[in-house]
Amino acid sequence: MTRDDEDIRRLFADAVPPLPAPRDRIAEVGTRVRRHRRRMVTGTAAAVTLVVALGVGLPALWTPDRSGPPVTTTEPIGEVVCPTSLAGQPDLDAVRYGDDEPLVPPGAVEITNCQVQVGPPGIGQEHPGPRTLTTGVDEIVRLLNAQPLRPTDRAGRPLPAGQIMCTAPGVDGETVLILRYPDREPVTVWMSGACHVAVTATHGRGADFEVFSTFLDRYREQLAVTTDPATITTPDCPATIPADRVRSKPSNPGPPDRIQLNNSDRYVTVLPTPLVEVTACRYEVADGTAELVRQERRRAGADDLRPVLNDTFDRKAKSSDCGEWPGYPAPTAFDTLTVADATGATAEFWVRHTPCQSARRLWSVNTQVTAPLLDALTDLLGPPPAR
Numbered sequence: 400m401t402r403d404d405e406d407i408r409r410l411f412a413d414a415v416p417p418l419p420a421p422r423d424r425i426a427e428v429g430t431r432v433r434r435h436r437r438r439m440v441t442g443t444a445a446a447v448t449l450v451v452a453l454g455v456g457l458p459a460l461w462t463p464d465r466s467g468p469p470v471t472t473t474e475p476i477g478e479v480v481c482p483t484s485l486a487g488q489p490d491l492d493a494v495r496y497g498d499d500e501p502l503v504p505p506g507a508v509e510i511t512n513c514q515v516q517v518g519p520p521g522i523g524q525e526h527p528g529p530r531t532l533t534t535g536v537d538e539i540v541r542l543l544n545a546q547p548l549r550p551t552d553r554a555g556r557p558l559p560a561g562q563i564m565c566t567a568p569g570v571d572g573e574t575v576l577i578l579r580y581p582d583r584e585p586v587t588v589w590m591s592g593a594c595h596v597a598v599t600a601t602h603g604r605g606a607d608f609e610v611f612s613t614f615l616d617r618y619r620e621q622l623a624v625t626t627d628p629a630t631i632t633t634p635d636c637p638a639t640i641p642a643d644r645v646r647s648k649p650s651n652p653g654p655p656d657r658i659q660l661n662n663s664d665r666y667v668t669v670l671p672t673p674l675v676e677v678t679a680c681r682y683e684v685a686d687g688t689a690e691l692v693r694q695e696r697r698r699a700g701a702d703d704l705r706p707v708l709n710d711t712f713d714r715k716a717k718s719s720d721c722g723e724w725p726g727y728p729a730p731t732a733f734d735t736l737t738v739a740d741a742t743g744a745t746a747e748f749w750v751r752h753t754p755c756q757s758a759r760r761l762w763s764v765n766t767q768v769t770a771p772l773l774d775a776l777t778d779l780l781g782p783p784p785a786r
Contacts, residue, residue, distance in 0.1 A: 473508050475579030481513035481529050482575055488589050488598075491563055495602035501544045502597065502604050503586050507536050507578040512614055516572045526572065527660045534624075535617035540578070542613060543588060543597065547605030550596045557605065565594040574611055612663035619661045619672060622742035628675055633696065633737045633745055636680030640689040642729045645749055654747035656761045658740055669712045669760060672740040674701040679779040680735045689733065695779045704738065707771045708748060712760050719757035719765040727765070728754055732784040734776055750776060752783045 482488075512530045532539065547555075550563045558564060574590040590597050590606055597606045644651065658672070659665040678696045682689035710716070721727050730751040737747045749759045750768055757765035758772065776783055 473581050475509045475581055475585075476583070477579055477585040479511045479529065479531075479577050479579065479585065481511070481577070482515055485515060485517055485573065488573075488591075489600055489603075491591065491594055491596055491598060491603070494598045494600075496549050496596075496604070497560065498602060499548070500602060502546065502599060502602065503540055503543050503578055503588060504580070504583065505537075505540055506582070507540050507580055507586075509533050509579040510536055510539055510614070511577045511579075512611075512618070513575040513577065514572050515575055518572075525655075525657070525660065530614075530618050530661070532614060532618050532621060534621050536578075538617065539576075539610060539614055542607070542610045543576075543604075546597055546607045546610070549605055550594070550603075551605035553595055555605075555607070563594050563596060565591075567593065576610075576614075615661050615663040619742055622661070622744075623672055623740075626741065626743045628741065631675045631739050631741070631743050633676045633678040633739045636678060636691050636694045636735070638691050640682060642684045642687050642689050642731075645689065645733055645751065646727060646729050653759055653761045653763070654735070654749050656746040657744040658738075658742075658746040659761065661742065661744065667714055669709050670705045670738065670740065670746065672742055674705050674738045674740050676739045677701045677704055677779075678737045679776065680737075681780045681783075682733055682735070683784075684729070684731045684733075687729075689730075693780050697779070701738065704736070704775055707769070707775050708736070708738070708760075711758055711769045711772050712748075712763060712766060716766045719755070719767050721751075721755035721757045721765055730754070734780060734783065736776075750783075753785075 510532045512532070514526050516526060547557060549560065550558050552558060552564050553566075573592060576588040576590060578586045578588070580586075586599060588597055588599055590608070590611065592606070592608070595606045597604050597610070658670060662668070662671055664671065676696065676698045678694065680691055681693040683692050684690075730753065732753045733749060733751040735747060735749055737745055739745045746760070750772065751757050751759075756768050758768045759765050773783065
């Protein structure tokens with residue numbers, strides 16, 4: 400190469416800038432990895448800081464409602480105080496009749512039945528204490544509000560506006576129903592059997608005593624469900640009984656019967672609820688005193704006796720031919736039957752064998768002893784004495 404050639408080469412080299420160095424791909428990847436790691440560390444730290452901050456500050460900012468919806472209760476409010484006289488009864492002529500306003504508000508959860516004694520009790524008359532119903536309450540409320548808008552006579556016929564027809568109160572007294580609510584004070588309803596009206600403090604209706612009979616039915620059913628059968632029993636037979644006690648006379652109230660207190664159909668069906676236990680007693684009389692000679696108590700098959708007694712003392716049952724007081728002689732041999740039903744209540748029945756045969760319950764007249772009843776007594780106590 401000549402000198403001139405060398406000079407030309409240098410001239411071209413100086414005129415064109417040098418090419419850049421090739422990119423270092425490996426170094427670039429390393430740089431990106433280091434940047435990603437720095438972002439991850441920074442983000443994680445920030446997240447941890449936020450979580451910690453929320454954990455500390457969140458309760459102050461928002462507290463979840465752990466109480467749930469408002470608690471509602473069906474527990475009744477107010478107290479039940481049964482009246483002891485008619486002094487608190489509203490003026491029957493002053494309350495409103497004939498409007499379409501319900502006699503009592505809906506929503507009652509409890510009804511207490513009070514019997515108010517208004518005169519001296521009859522011989523052997525027994526009055527139950529307060530009876531509180533907690534099942535079937537809506538049915539009683541509906542019946543109360545469905546009573547006639549105006550007073551009626553005892554046959555259920557409406558009376559002219561402003562007229563009330565009253566008679567003397569019965570020996571059972573008057574019925575007062577006290578309704579309790581979960582959201583208001585109790586409401587008192589006076590059921591006047593003497594004047595055949597039902598009144599509250601402000602207004603009234605004609606009285607339909609289906610209310611009372613339905614109450615008894617529901618109350619009896621409630622007792623049967625809530626009474627433990629293991630606690631139900633019949634009393635032992637008394638060792639002796641004055642023979643004159645078993646005679647039929649006006650001053651003698653007859654065998655005690657607590658089952659009838661909650662029986663709405665006491666004159667037709669004597670025993671409306673299944674029997675749990677029966678105790679049979681046999682007596683022989685000497686010198687005016689009846690002495691126990693045999694006793695039998697049974698639970699198995701006790702309810703088999705219920706239709707037998709219901710038939711014996713049915714309203715259509717034939718009366719005995721033994722006569723009544725004072726012609727009826729004192730018995731010389733007789734049996735007693737005491738039954739307990741599923742409500743825990745008891746009833747006693749007398750079956751007199753000699754010198755004349757008859758059966759008796761409470762205030763009823765003497766009835767004929769049926770063949771099924773004699774069979775039942777024979778099964779329990781052996782053959783009865785012959786007349």
